[in-house]
Amino acid sequence: MRVVFDFGGVLFRWHPPSFLARVWPHRCPDEAAGADAAREFFTQYSGDWGAFDQGLIGPEAVIERIAARTGWPQVEVRAVVDAVPDELQAVPGTVRLIEAAQAAGHRTHYLSNMPGIYADYLERHYPLDRWFEGGIFSSRVRQSKPGAEIFALMEAQLGVPPQDIVFLDDHPANIEAAAARGWQALLFTTPEAAEQTLRVRGLLG
Template identity: 90%
Template sequence: MRVVFDFGGVLFRWHPPSFLARVWPQRCPDEAAGAVAAREFFTQYAGDWGAFDQGLIGPEEVIHRIAARTGWPEADVRAVVDAVPSELQAVAGTVALIEAAQAAGHRTHYLSNMPGIYADHLERQYPLDRWFESGIFSSRVKHSKPGAEIFSLMEAQLAVPPEDIVFLDDHPDNIEAAAARGWQAILFTTPEAASATLRERGLIR
């Protein structure tokens, strides 16, 4: 079996409301305000941030576009873009889940919507080559989830029947797209819940 992990919100901490409350305390005094700002800043990972995810624009352009769209000062927008690597901390429970999948004889991979500068950072800071046999970053293939193209690229890389792919992601749209292709798609909420689901399916001990 091939077990495929998303990164932000699954293997790495990614919670925009609390992130923006930390980075922008003057603008987001609490998580509720952070959630409102996050919807405007990241636009549900479409628009300008979606283009950043897909590697179609770089950090300077996304900063300029977000500032122009929202009216926020470019310096404020840059502070958020620059702070993302500090938000992307490995989640210990998910690392343990990867190790459990490997111990059970499964091969592990990743499929992540990730701008290039952050993908580079994660490769420098974490042992991705130990955790995963292979993977795809959206910025390096110019496609992103939930688009069909990136799932097709993953299938070509894995070269197994769709039903032999177990996929963990925290976004319902991505899960629906994977399930429609015949993948065993599991909506990730916490490492503990994901572990329980994999145990119920007999995939890990």
């Protein structure tokens, strides 16, 4: 079985409301304000940020576009873009889940919507080559979830029937897209809940 992990919100911490509350305390005094700002900043990962995810624009362009669209000063937008690597900290429970999947004989891979500068950062700072046989970053293939093209690319890389792919992602739209292709798609909430689901399905010892 191939077990495919998303990154942001699954293997790496990614919670925009609390992230913006930390980076922008003057604009986001609490997580509720952070959630409102996140909807405007990241536009549900479409628009400016979606192009950044797909590698169609770089950090300077995304900063300029967000500032122009929102009226927020470029220096403040840049502070958010620059702070993302500090937010992307590995989740210990998910690291253990990867190791448990490997111990059970499964082969592990990743499928992540990730701008190029952050993909480079994660490769430099984390043992991705130990955790995974391979994977796909959206910015390197100019496609992103939940689009069908990136799932097709993942299938080609794995070379197994769709029913032999287990996929963990925290976004319902991505889970729906994977399930529509016949993947075993599991909506991720916590590492503990994901481990329990995999055990119930007989995928972990």
